[in-house]
Amino acid sequence: MSVKHFRIYFFLLIPILLLTLSSCGAVKRTASEQKSGQIIGSGIASWYGPNFHGKLTANGETYNMNAYTAAHKTLPFNTVLRVDNVENGKSVTVRINDRGPYIANRIIDLSRRAAEQIDMIGTGTASVRLMLLREGDRPVDIQNVSSEESFTVQLAAFESESEAAARSNQIEGSRVEQVTINDRTIFRVYYGSYSNPEEAQSALNKLKQEGIEGFVKQVEN
Incomplete structure (x- = not known):
């Protein structure tokens, strides 16, 4: 192949190489994927x-002690966690569907089945570490991961922001907040x-x- 032909071939090849690299290079991750695997608490x-x-339960389900569920004070419902028993190295995956525990220094209340999985039935409690696997009804943020509850008075809820604003304007001291639940936007x-x-x-x-x-209303619900 002559130098001239090689140069032509080389410059024709560059766009193909760039296209290939862009298609198999770094893939954009969603915010939820970026958070997945993070340690979000221990206690x-x-x-x-x-x-x-x-x-x-607090989210309206019927509590089943034989299911892999758990109660947390503030994490959004349907958040999925891996709970590691740091005392014996055993782990279990649970979904948040309830509120609690309400005893000082406890960060999560496991169902009986989940507790059996990490061998803490006999002791009643265990030192654990919480890892986020999947976000639930809302994004996990600094406020709802803290276990520090906050409360408000809910006056109304609308699918229209303008209707919510009109109602809020009638009541001094009120505010409108946008929430997304199961991909549905609501203005409270x-x-x-x-x-x-x-x-x-x-x-x-x-x-x-x-x-x-x-x-x-508990703000985190």
């Missing part, structure tokens, strides 16, 4: 079973921010005296 796990079996009208449900209920009682209805 003491407990478990709950027969006394709650068949009752409703909230009033106030509180560190416990009692404070939120007191605010709601005052609103009711003015003829404004609503209900106390």
